Amino acid sequence: MSSWFLFSGLLFTLSSAKMTLQRFLAAYRSFFFPSPVKPPFLHICQVGDPVLRSPAKIVNPEQISSPEVQQVMIQMQQVMKRYDGVGIAAPQIGIPLRILALEVTPKRERELGAEVYAAREMSSLPLMIFINPKMEVLDFTKVVFPESCESLRGYSALVPRYKAVRLTGLDKRGEPLELESKGWIARIIQHEMDHLDGRLYIDLMDPKSFQNDAWQKINTHQGRVKIQFYEK
Incomplete structure (x- = not known):
């Protein structure tokens, strides 16, 4: 036994x-x-991915209510929140459609400080999703500020942008939507519209201002720094 x-x-x-x-x-x-994972992704595509250099396609208004298009918008919100972003375009999650999302929460002022917040003409904006957006320039004055992008993670450069713009399009229900903005929100709009046309901020930047945002940290630690793609 x-x-x-x-x-x-x-x-x-x-x-x-x-x-x-x-x-x-x-x-x-x-x-x-x-x-292999198919888009829409739950991460942001990086420079080199052909989807970031191809003009996005117009969304058929009759397809806006479809599960596929609705899912794209849901995942855009999820990814923007995950990366703590203020804007995102559908190509950034691998979908070549003309959809963008914007959101600037009040915490930005606490993070940047009132002085920087005011100097950049920043303001809060509730979540807005535009389908097939069109942009009209309201003030052709060019303003230069540092700009970065989650599709070129870890870098930034000085980029000139128009001071004020108007954005029109359809919301997630297919209803007309409009937003007039100036300052930082106008910059975000122009940045995301560029994504829909296959452009990146590096196409407009001052080349001499292009930098790795961790350069000081790298020097301080004598190069012994691990630059992570994603920290959260």
């Missing part, structure tokens, strides 16, 4: 070890050889 229990225990141990090994190998394959 004791021999039977010992034999059964050995079989159980071997079986458990086999299952543990199988789980380990599955996790290893998943990490180092992940299965």
Whole structure:
């Protein structure tokens, strides 16, 4: 009887070890050889991805209520929140459609300080999603400020933008939507509209101002710095 229990225990141990090994190998394959993922992504595409350099397509108004288009907008919101962004365009999650989202929460003033907030003419904006947006320049005065992009993560440069613009389009229900803005929100609009036309801020920047935003940290730590793509 004791021999039977010992034999059964050995079989159980071997079986458990086999299952543990199988789980380990599955996790290893998943990490180092992940299965292809199709857009819309839950991450932001990086420069080099052809979708960022191709003009986005107009959304058929009859398709706005479709599950596919609605899902794109849901994931745009999720990704913008995940990356703590103020704007996002559908191509940034791998979908070449003319959809953009904007949102500037009040916490920006606390993060940047009242002085910087005022100097950049920043203001809060509730979440707004524009489908098939069109932009009209209201004030052709060019304003130059540092600008960055989650599709070129870790870098920034000085970029000139028009001071005031009007954005029109359709909302997520297909109803007409309009926004007149100036200052920083106008800059965000122009930045996201560029994404829909296959442009990036590096196409408009002052080349000499282009920088890695961690350059001081790199010098302070004598180059021993790990620049992460995603921290959260």
